[in-house]
Amino acid sequence: MGTIKNFEELEIWILSRELVNLIYSDFKNCKDFTFRNQICGAGISVMNNISEGFCRKSDAEFRQFLNISKGSTGEVKNMYYIAEDQQYVSPDKASERRNHCQKIMNGNSSLMKYLKSSSLIDRKTSDRKTL
Secondary structure: OOOOHHHHHHHHHHHHHHHHHHHHHOOOOOOOHHHHHHHHHHHHHHHHHHHHHHOOOOOOHHHHHHHHHHHHHHHHHHOOOOOOOOHHOOHHHHHHHHHHHHHHHHHHHHHHHHHHHOOOOOOOEEEEEOO
């Protein structure tokens, strides 16, 4: 079995990075600064919690941070309903972004389930096993 040595190799981290860039692109001209700051902060939290949990080198801690990331992803998903309702983004764009969020949430759930049932860390090398 191969190893994952860096959080940048995780598909959910890659998707979360894409999400942050989409959020910044979607709302760079938004004058509702409270909304913009909230959705940008939540998007950053998605990405940061995946990387921070991975770097903790403990499956239990990693699960905890993935759970926080999943919650932040839900927040972003919800905020795209608000953005659609306030006509900050089109209904099609909002739907695409919510689907992107759902992929991250599903990935977080799958990884949390895996971590609960099996050790992801190779205790001999401290590397993470391939998912």
